[in-house]
Amino acid sequence: MQNKLTRRSLIAHAVCVGPTAWAFALLSGAFNRAHGFFGIFGKKQKGLQPDQNGSVTLELSNESYAALAGQGGAVKIRVKGFDRPVIVMRIGNESARALFSKCTHLNCEVALPEEDKIPCPCHGSYFNLRGEVQQGPAKKNLRAFPARVNTEQNVITVSELGEGA
Numbered sequence: 001m002q003n004k005l006t007r008r009s010l011i012a013h014a015v016c017v018g019p020t021a022w023a024f025a026l027l028s029g030a031f032n033r034a035h036g037f038f039g040i041f042g043k044k045q046k047g048l049q050p051d052q053n054g055s056v057t058l059e060l061s062n063e064s065y066a067a068l069a070g071q072g073g074a075v076k077i078r079v080k081g082f083d084r085p086v087i088v089m090r091i092g093n094e095s096a097r098a099l100f101s102k103c104t105h106l107n108c109e110v111a112l113p114e115e116d117k118i119p120c121p122c123h124g125s126y127f128n129l130r131g132e133v134q135q136g137p138a139k140k141n142l143r144a145f146p147a148r149v150n151t152e153q154n155v156i157t158v159s160e161l162g163e164g165a
């Protein structure tokens with residue numbers, strides 16, 4: 001009797017805990033996607049360290065930034081001191097833009113640009129490529145950083161990152 005009860009309770013435990021663990025894992029994954037690189041347990045990942053002028057320089061020969069080689073390309077970079085990535089966009093041969101991907105509504109991480117829109121996956125806000133609100137509920141524009149292309153050195157430099165967010 002004791003044995004049967006133990007086996008039965010183990011099976012009941014597996015039936016209850018298994019799906020609960022899966023649901024938790026799925027939910028925490030969705031949370032992390034929406035809320036950036038602070039995981040659900042608050043663990044912060046590494047990022048680029050701004051130099052003493054508060055700038056980071058992206059070497060476009062680096063395959064991580066290959067999307068920035070051509071006009072219309074965009075990538076997200078992680079920068080130390082920022083709890084969401086910074087979106088860097090190649091607007092033209094000699095122009096680039098950089099925006100903080102933290103939505104000004106409730107801090108979700110906005111997506112990379114889709115055509116000329118930057119959507120937020122949480123509540124439907126979207127921004128244009130300058131980071132200006134096009135549709136709420138967000139009311140404030142995304143934070144923008146100066147970005148410039150140096151075609152001779154094949155780099156993009158993003159500035160004013162020194163103070164973090």
Ligand code: FES
Pocket residue numbers: 103104105106107108120121122123124125136137138
């Ligand atoms: S957090 Fe972006 S729309 Fe709500």
